[in-house]
Amino acid sequence: MDQSPSTCQNCGARLAPGSKFCEQCGAPAGQPTPPPPQYSTPAQPPSYQAPSPQPVIPPSPPQAYVPPQPYSPPPRRSGVNTCLIIALVLLFLCLCLAVLGFILFRVAGSVIEEKFNEISQTIEVPFVTAQPTIELPDPSDVFPQQPSGTEPFFDDFTDTSTGWEVGDDGSASWGYENNAYFITIEEAQSLYWVLPPIDFAANHVEFDVYAAEDYTANTFGSYGAICYYVDSNNFHFVEVDASTQAVYVGKYENGDLVTLSSPEWITASNLKPGSGDLNHIQVSCLGEAITLYINDQLEVEIIDEAVPLEGTVGIFAATYDGVPAGGFKVFFDNFSAWSPQQ
Secondary structure, three states: OOOOOOEOOOOOOEOOOOOOEOOOOOOEOOOOOOOOOOOOOOOOOOOOOOOOOOOOOOOOOOOOOOOOOOOOOOOOOOOOOHHHHHHHHHHHHHHHHHHHHHHHHHHHHHHHHHHHHHHHHHOOOOOOOOOOOOOOOOHHHHOOOOOOOOOOEEEOOOOOOOOOOOEEOOOEEEEEEOOEEEEEEOOOOOEEEEOOOOOOOOOEEEEEEEEOOOOOOOOOEEEEEEEEEEEOOEEEEEEEEOOOOEEEEEEEEOOEEEEOOOOOOEEOOOOOOOOOOOEEEEEEEEOOEEEEEEOOEEEEEEEOOOOOOOOEEEEEEEEOOOOOOOOEEEEEEEEEEEOOOO
């Protein structure tokens, strides 16, 4: 039995019975017309934009080598330097003035000489040659030998009632003896001083002194003078050690010892070192100068800018180690004190 389809499977038209082809589209009956093949459109390649052509700039040609120019010094200025001309003119004028001055001087000198000769013929003028006079300083101006200023105090200790202190404290004793004044110290490393019985501020003191013990055998102590004495903690002093022929200058300032001499002990060749030898001591404290004379010979002069405005003088004795039995004894005689005129 024919099973031909009644409709075209391609276009859907009715087919006549027994038809093998569609009268409408011509497609075989019973088989649909295959669809036309589908072609995929190929992908488009990426668009490429060619760069715009640029004009080619040719390179600059190399510069031509220029050789360095040879150095040529600046041309000299022609003509004469103006400053040199001015200098020459001034020099010429100076020479002219010098010549003119010399001529005038000679002329004036001749005129003066003629006038002087005329006057000298009529007037006799004595001519005296002055001789220079050199005045040597008076020793008393350097270190006064004679008291001046205040009335001097003098004591030869023949009178035991002149007012000097007399005492004994067990370590030392002091007072009048054999027409002199003595200080005896029995304790080592001690210092005892005595002030004269005066009521004025003296700054010059002198006296004769000798030690009773033999200085040539042992060094027991020293003696000396005090000046600028304000109190027991403030005074200047000049210490004499006859055994070593040396002197020391110092001061106590608020109780502290200050050395003024340099070196500390200064050699004093005019000291007599023998036992019982008498030495004449002179100490002057004028202003900032402290001056020591021994046996009328200048030994030491010290300058101290820090001195009190006033003070008085005195005498002292001191001991070192090795004080002998009976103590170290010093005698003072012919004591004088005053304030010289400054």
